[in-house]
Amino acid sequence: MKKFYITTPLYYVNDQPHIGHAYTTILADVLARYHRSLGEDVYFLTGTDEHGQKIQHAAEKRGVDPQQHADEYVLHFTSMWEKLHIKYDGFIRTTEKRHTDRVKDVLNDFYERGEFYMAEYEGLYSVSEERFVTEKEVEEGGFREVIQLKEKNYFFKMSKYQDALIRHIKENPDFIIPSSRQNEILGFLKKPLGDLCISRPKSRLKWGIELPFDKEYVTYVWFDALLNYITAIEWKTDEACFNKWWPVDLQLMGKDIITTHAVYWTTMLMALGLPLPKSILAHGWWLSGGSKMSKSLGNVVRPLDLIDEYGVDPVRYFLMRDMVLGLDSTFTMDAFIRRYNSDLANDFGNLINRVTILIKKNFDGKIPEPGEFNLTDKELIDEAGRIPAEIHLLIDALKLSDAIETTTSLFRKLNVYLEKKAPWKAVKEDRSPKSSAATTMYVSANVLLIGARLLSPVMPSRIKDILSLLGSTSDNQAGYDFGLLTPGTIVGESRSPFPRIILDD
RNA sequence: GGCGGCGUAGCUCAGUAGGUUAGAGCAGUGGAAUCAUAAUCCACGUGUCCGGGGUUCGAAUCCCUGCGCCGCUACCA
Numbered sequence: 001m002k003k004f005y006i007t008t009p010l011y012y013v014n015d016q017p018h019i020g021h022a023y024t025t026i027l028a029d030v031l032a033r034y035h036r037s038l039g040e041d042v043y044f045l046t047g048t049d050e051h052g053q054k055i056q057h058a059a060e061k062r063g064v065d066p067q068q069h070a071d072e073y074v075l076h077f078t079s080m081w082e083k084l085h086i087k088y089d090g091f092i093r094t095t096e097k098r099h100t101d102r103v104k105d106v107l108n109d110f111y112e113r114g115e116f117y118m119a120e121y122e123g124l125y126s127v128s129e130e131r132f133v134t135e136k137e138v139e140e141g142g143f144r145e146v147i148q149l150k151e152k153n154y155f156f157k158m159s160k161y162q163d164a165l166i167r168h169i170k171e172n173p174d175f176i177i178p179s180s181r182q183n184e185i186l187g188f189l190k191k192p193l194g195d196l197c198i199s200r201p202k203s204r205l206k207w208g209i210e211l212p213f214d215k216e217y218v219t220y221v222w223f224d225a226l227l228n229y230i231t232a233i234e235w236k237t238d239e240a241c242f243n244k245w246w247p248v249d250l251q252l253m254g255k256d257i258i259t260t261h262a263v264y265w266t267t268m269l270m271a272l273g274l275p276l277p278k279s280i281l282a283h284g285w286w287l288s289g290g291s292k293m294s295k296s297l298g299n300v301v302r303p304l305d306l307i308d309e310y311g312v313d314p315v316r317y318f319l320m321r322d323m324v325l326g327l328d329s330t331f332t333m334d335a336f337i338r339r340y341n342s343d344l345a346n347d348f349g350n351l352i353n354r355v356t357i358l359i360k361k362n363f364d365g366k367i368p369e370p371g372e373f374n375l376t377d378k379e380l381i382d383e384a385g386r387i388p389a390e391i392h393l394l395i396d397a398l399k400l401s402d403a404i405e406t407t408t409s410l411f412r413k414l415n416v417y418l419e420k421k422a423p424w425k426a427v428k429e430d431r432s433p434k435s436s437a438a439t440t441m442y443v444s445a446n447v448l449l450i451g452a453r454l455l456s457p458v459m460p461s462r463i464k465d466i467l468s469l470l471g472s473t474s475d476n477q478a479g480y481d482f483g484l485l486t487p488g489t490i491v492g493e494s495r496s497p498f499p500r501i502i503l504d505d
Numbered sequence: 506g507g508c509g510g511c512g513u514a515g516c517u518c519a520g521u522a523g524g525u526u527a528g529a530g531c532a533g534u535g536g537a538a539u540c541a542u543a544a545u546c547c548a549c550g551u552g553u554c555c556g557g558g559g560u561u562c563g564a565a566u567c568c569c570u571g572c573g574c575c576g577c578u579a580c581c582a
Contacts, residue, residue, distance in 0.1 A: 012582060014582085049582090052582080053581095053582090054581095054582070121580080123580085132580065132581090153580090155580090158579090180509080180510060180511090180576080181576095181577095183508090183509055183510075183577095184508090184509065184510085184576070184577050184578095185577085186509095187507095187508050187509055187577065187578080188508085188577060188578065188579080190508075191507095191508095191578080191579090193579075194579055194580075195579095195580090196579075196580065197579095197580045198580090220580080221582080222580090222582085255576085256581095256582075257582075258577095259577085259579075260579095260582085263579075264579090264580095322517080324517085324518065327518090328575095329517090330517090335516090335517085338516095338531065338532080339531085341542095341544095342530085342531060342532095343530095343531095345542060345544075346542075346544055346545080347544090347545090349542065349544085350541055350542050350544045350545070351541080351544095351545090352541095353540090353541050353542065353544085354540060354541040354542095354544085354545080355540095355541090356541095357540065357541060358540055358541080361540080362540090401518090402519085405529080405530070408530085409529090409530090412530095412545095415544095415545055415546070416545090416546070416547095418540080418541095418545080418546090419538080419545070419546045419547090420546090422538090422540085423540075424539080424540035424541090425540090427540090494541095496542060498542080499542065500542050500543095500544075
């Protein structure tokens with residue numbers, strides 16, 4: 001059986017989840033569901049990153065200890081995922097023993113094999129921010145109490161993997177997606193790669209995994225967190241499990257942390273002697289009014305607010321449909337409502353009503369027995385037969401937006417088909433089994449079923465209702481073949497799954 | 506500063522081996538229909554493919570250049 005291992009980054013628990021977290025996680029969920037629907041064995045991993053300066057800081061601010069802070073904040077994420085209908089297979093927290101023990105193994109291993117060395121680093125340090133800053137950052141301002149600081153730390157010999165990394169990226173065009181990011185990383189790697197500082201002295205940061213070979217230091221949070229992708233699947237503790245899932249098929253992240261993954265994570269894996277991820281994907285940001293959403297700008301769109309108002313599935317649909325892979329996208333209520341009304345209310349929802357009501361009124365609510373298919377029937381049936389394969393190609397190419405648009409086009413074709421065959425007229429002539437009207441409704445319901453099932457990964461909850469409305473009972477029955485709804489299948493009462501949004505202004 | 510990318514209909518975007526009248530969805534206008542959520546269907550775009558130059562029989566697609574926008578530029582997540 002084909003496997004599919006997909007990950008989101010581990011989210012930092014210093015703040016509440018926002019639309020960026022939600023987007024990445026929904027994207028992972030949708031892809032995971034698509035792959036499950038193809039019968040693949042899927043492992044979808046997400047979790048939280050709980051060490052480091054910012055957590056310590058956030059905890060201090062609230063007057064609690066860091067672990068308690070993390071324990072509370074992780075719930076914001078898990079409850080958000082529940083509300084967004086995220087069906088993950090694994091959830092890992094970097095403060096769990098199964099993770100910290102393995103991180104220590106790696107640290108020891110690297111230490112013993114000479115992947116680390118100690119060196120003194122001297123640079124500009126902001127006492128107020130408690131971190132080193134670059135000259136550029138200082139020039140841009142915003143940092144107070146900047147001093148020159150010398151500090152001894154451990155470094156990972158990342159630089160020695162530079163050539164291997166460049167070669168791997170060039171030889172594997174799917175390694176970094178989209179290609180614009182790949183160019184960026186390659187451009188970045190034209191300059192000599194430095195080594196990575198992987199420790200922090202306890203004198204200025206206590207909240208982290210202690211270096212097993214030097215109790216004066218904790219581990220740099222990224223070095224710790226990135227390892228979750230292998231610790232969560234039982235690296236070193238369950239070989240069969242690890243070998244089943246590794247290497248990971250797809251790692252999702254926002255464009256802001258692509259370098260961390262493409263360079264740090266990748267070279268860490270090289271040092272570990274493990275195969276590299278098949279693909280890492282950097283997606284864009286959701287903007288609001290042309291700017292990145294930020295609390296200081298006061299333009300944050302809270303996913304939960306939208307969900308409360310319009311439901312989870314329309315929000316998932318919008319986020320998947322309106323962002324083009326790799327590009328930033330602007331979120332506006334206007335765009336959301338336009339998309340909802342045109343695609344979900346007008347095309348899809350109205351079609352569900354059309355079909356079910358016609359069957360209800362004219363065929364006692366049962367899928368009628370079809371007669372011989374004429375050219376018009378055949379054209380639509382052929383189309384419905386072609387589209388699933390087309391969509392699977394688009395999904396493989398990670399073109400979610402196009403895949404959804406393709407499904408919508410099937411609904412539009414079904415609407416055209418109905419206009420052509422006008423069953424509401426034909427039924428006046430003949431409504432007996434195998435009549436033109438009977439055939440039309442049989443074909444319509446079955447094509448609608450295919451289209452609905454193609455959207456199931458995007459809108460699992462509403463589609464489940466729609467499928468049962470159409471008389472499709474089991475959750476994941478065989479493929480996307482035409483004709484699963486056999487004559488006699490009872491069609492339910494439509495409750496307009498996507499009521500049109502009308503704004504009063 | 507260095508490296509890289511982008512600029513296609515009102516809006517969001519396709520258009521990667523240069524080739525007949527440049528496409529889709531949405532929005533807009535007119536019409537048809539009335540089974541359906543005032544939903545649906547049909548028809549309608551004189552778009553300088555950012556400007557300029559060049560290569561070519563022929564360029565949105567290649568090269569140069571000007572303007573505008575953006576990304577990356579290690580120890581910030």
